[in-house]
Amino acid sequence: MRIHLVNPSDVSFGTAVITPRWQYVLAAATPARHGTPLLVDETLEPIDEDSIQPGDVIGIGIHTGNALRGYRIGRLARARGAYVVFGGIHATLFPDEAREHGAAHAVVTGDGDLVWPAVLDDCDKGGPQPLYAGGRIDGDAFYPARWDLLPKGRYMWASVQTVRGCPKHCSFCSVWRTDGQKPRQRDVNLVVREIVQLRRLGFRFVVLADDNFYPVTQADLAAADRRADKSQLAALTRIRDERFELMARLAQLPDDMAFYTQITMEAAEDPAFLAAMRRAHIRGALVGVESVTPEGLKAVFKDFNESGEGLVTRLQAFRQADVHVLGSFIFGLPTDTPETFAATADFAQRAGVSFAQFVMLQPLPGTVDFGKWEREATDVPSIDGVPLTRYWLIPPERRPRVYTPHPRMTADELRVRTQAVWDGFYALNLVWQRSSFLKSLRARLAFVLVSKLYRQMYANTGIATDSARVRRSALWARWLARFARRLFASDPMPALREPRREHPVVPGRRIPVVTVP
């Protein structure tokens, strides 16, 4: 019985930007008695069907975007006599769909880390259960990844998780519903050990693949401090102190390391946190700006974000702290007008964000927006017999890019205007200007390459409806990725030692001491 862990993708680039962490974590969770799993990442190359033998186990991890491809692989694997197991966010939300469309023998919902060995044992005995509920495991139970299985020279960035869950409740996001609102932090020592292992292997760029790296804000602490019962304040302070402890340890790693994460904009009001991030070599962060207007932010339950000039100031605070921002903006909110596009493009430029993504509003399963859409939509159109409220089951080339009617603009207008903002933001002269904070020519060149690659991979293949353009973009991305990867490669450091704690930890009060305002 051979175990295959498959990350499905319709498009393969030969080189990928970020390692699909879940594959390496499940490989670590695979007991030695079942052998070493075969990892197939289709963003690199498509699965070799002939490698699937009767009695093998095919574990397929899916999110909404790659579910249809995953189902195809599932049917194919079952036809070849393998056991088919689905997991991931989408399978957690739609276990029956994975059975109906993906020919699943079993579906794992929630965190797969602890339940995976039982799935394999049952397959080995010839009787997997239809459902395994992985639930939400504690941070200390997260498995470290098996980085020894990484193929050489295929990925630009490694990925390490430090915390799961997000206390916010944005209406377009499923993270807080699937991973929960309680932050589950991993043990600092385990995180640091994994990162050191990656640097030893030659990875100096690492994504801290967290739902929200900044789970406790100054406002949260102040609100907890106003309560008579101080237990919440103590709990929040502990979480925050652990963040600082992690960053203090990362700060001791070699200076050539660069981390990237995602956080909420409120971190801009926390100079101590930003300074610690910079010391920890956290050079950039994805910040969900979403909308530049107060009405737009209200529409997505994100009114904790600033708008207007306050927003520019907040984003500039990141840049001043030398933490570079990938600003994420959403188009197609009901409050958007044709003027929103130019205003957002102008804003992104003025706020000094280094990278930006402009995504079209898409009701993602598991979100508040999706629930509302599914409940309230009447006369939902179908494509090839699939209702639009199950759009991920429509083949990508037939799938629309806009799902809900907009009060002011047609679907095509939204798509064309969004594409134009991507094109404008990533025009060569502007990208070159944005790279001016870098000192060496090599670094500026890398910045330009990555900017162009980002646009090819995410804008052109994600927004364009013209299949020739999508194919052309995939080819360009493939070519650019080969060059970009070389710029990210570095020499291994096999002798690198793990940084030690700087100060002894006093129970209940970890370093550094945080003062609540």
Ligand code: SF4
């Ligand atoms: S969008 Fe970001 S801040 Fe909002 S719930 Fe999702 S992870 Fe949290």
